[in-house]
Amino acid sequence: xxxxxxxxxxxxxxxxxxxxxxxxxxxxxxxxxxxxxxxxxxxxxxxxxxxxxxxxxxxxxxxxxxxxxxxxxxxxxxxxxxxxxxxxxxxxxxxxxxxxxxxxxxxxxxxxxxxxxxxxxxxxxxxxxxxxxxxxxxxxxxxxxxxxxxxxxxxxxxxxxxxxxxxxxxxxxxxxxxxxxxxxxxxxxxxxxxxxxxxxxxxxxxxxxxxxxxxxxxxxxxxxxxxxxxxxxxxxxxxxxxxxxxxxxxxxxxxxxxxxxxxxxxxxxxxxxxxxxxxxxxxxxxxxxxxxxxxxxxxxxxxxxxxxxxxxxxxxxxxxxxxxxxxxxxxxxxxxxxxxxxxxxxxxxxxxxxxxxxxxxxxxxxxxxxxxxxxxxxxxxxxxxxxxxxxxxxxxxxxxxxxxxxx
Numbered sequence: 494x495x496x497x498x499x500x501x502x503x504x505x506x507x508x509x510x511x512x513x514x515x516x517x518x519x520x521x522x523x524x525x526x527x528x529x530x531x532x533x534x535x536x537x538x539x540x541x542x543x544x545x546x547x548x549x550x551x552x553x554x555x556x557x558x559x560x561x562x563x564x565x566x567x568x569x570x571x572x573x574x575x576x577x578x579x580x581x582x583x584x585x586x587x588x589x590x591x592x593x594x595x596x597x598x599x600x601x602x603x604x605x606x607x608x609x610x611x612x613x614x615x616x617x618x619x620x621x622x623x624x625x626x627x628x629x630x631x632x633x634x635x636x637x638x639x640x641x642x643x644x645x646x647x648x649x650x651x652x653x654x655x656x657x658x659x660x661x662x663x664x665x666x667x668x669x670x671x672x673x674x675x676x677x678x679x680x681x682x683x684x685x686x687x688x689x690x691x692x693x694x695x696x697x698x699x700x701x702x703x704x705x706x707x708x709x710x711x712x713x714x715x716x717x718x719x720x721x722x723x724x725x726x727x728x729x730x731x732x733x734x735x736x737x738x739x740x741x742x743x744x745x746x747x748x749x750x751x752x753x754x755x756x757x758x759x760x761x762x763x764x765x766x767x768x769x770x771x772x773x774x775x776x777x778x779x780x781x782x783x784x785x786x787x788x789x790x791x792x793x794x795x796x797x798x799x800x801x802x803x804x805x806x807x808x809x810x811x812x813x814x815x816x817x818x819x820x821x822x823x824x825x826x827x828x829x830x831x832x833x834x835x836x837x838x839x840x841x842x843x844x845x846x847x848x849x850x851x852x853x854x855x856x857x858x859x860x861x862x863x864x865x866x867x868x869x870x871x872x873x874x875x876x877x878x879x880x881x882x883x884x885x886x887x888x889x890x891x892x893x894x895x896x897x898x899x900x
Contacts, residue, residue: 495598497613502603505610512792513735513763514707518611521647521678523562537565543671544640544700556580557621557637558852561648564619573635577626578662580635586622593622596653600712612682615840616649620682623664623868627657629690634663634696634883639681641670641705647678651779654685654693662691668707669700669729676704676732683711683738687719687746694878698890699727699734703758707731711738715746717772722749724876726887728894730758730787737765737794744772744801751874752781755894756789758818765794765824770834777805780873784810784894785819795838796826802833808899812842813871815864869895 509515554575557580559564566583573580579590586593617702621637641648656662679701685829687693701707707727715721721740732855740748750766768777779795797806812821827836845867855865872891879887 505604510606523647540642544669555638556577556637559639579624583620584618617796620651623654625656625660625662630658630661637666639668642685651682656691656693663694663698667698675702678706681709687715689716690718692720694722695726700729705732709736713740717743718745720747725752731760733761735763739767741769742775745774748777754783756785756791763792767796770799773801775804779808786816788818790820795826798828799834804834806836808838810840828831865895
């Protein structure tokens with residue numbers, strides 16, 4: 494584990510994030526960390542089940558469940574243990590795993606802002622640790638679930654995924670609150686390591702509430718010939734979301750970063766992805782779809798920076814306003830520091846075309862049904878490498894988003 498000066502980290506508690514509204518963390522409370530191994534679904538709290546229902550994941554299939562600050566994890570002998578996969582709370586990984594201690598806090602500096610500092614000081618030991626051994630291709634998705642089950646609570650999660658050389662894994666994480674929980678803060682620290690010629694796909698689904706402040710902090714390192722694919726979806730109202738994942742790519746490494754933001758209510762959604770092309774023949778694609786309703790504000794950011802020749806990158810930021818009171822800002826940025834890199838971007842924001850609505854209505858659709866069809870098509874992104882089972886869950890979730898937008 495990388496050691497930082499406590500004095501410097503404590504100073505960062507007063508350092509707001511570069512983007513997004515500031516949050517007074519002193520208004521929220523948290524519990525001490527607890528870890529328990531479970532063997533059956535009957536040991537999963539009802540609140541966690543209800544939270545999982547909001548994004549369509551059956552929490553009984555989850556290998557790791559976090560309820561507030563309590564971590565529940567399953568014995569893996571009959572599930573993933575035969576592949577040598579290790580899944581445990583980060584607290585246990587720091588105690589029992591040399592690798593866990595070695596890589597913890599290497600990609601994210603806790604002095605970055607008040608949220609990383611608070612997580613380092615108070616929540617660095619809760620979250621999940623996943624290790625996939627060299628050459629192992631895990632054939633089934635690895636599900637995890639994090640839930641906040643009471644009001645005005647702050648939840649920390651420090652997640653570490655390490656996919657060893659030539660291995661492949663699919664991780665799906667759902668974060669949510671059950672109905673009735675309206676206020677809180679979620680701070681998620683995620684450090685992902687994709688080794689040489691390895692592959693990791695990561696799907697994140699968020700279902701929060703109108704008084705929630707969400708502050709994920711994610712960093713990814715992809716070694717030579719590796720590939721990282723992420724698919725991020727948030728469809729619930731929030732008070733604010735601010736996240737800006739950073740992916741570093743070595744020689745021949747690839748990344749595909751897709752996000753769907755369905756803003757509603759009075760929420761402020763500041764979401765982006767940054768790719769750093771550090772090696773020759775590395776490549777990245779950043780794709781986002783933003784749909785804004787109500788009085789929501791969406792800031793869709795995308796950044797690709799090239800440090801080597803023969804690297805390629807593309808950003809596509811598309812926004813759709815379905816309310817006269819909503820706002821979308823698309824902010825793509827490309828930077829080349831070496832001749833020979835090829836970087837492109839496109840951004841567009843619009844509203845549903847009236848002629849398309851009229852065409853569908855002429856085929857028998859009501860106006861709301863026509864709008865739903867068009868929004869549903871707009872949100873569809875073909876993400877490479879996502880397992881079929883996960884694709885089906887995402888499709889169901891997008892259908893739910895569309896129904897909630899227009900009834």
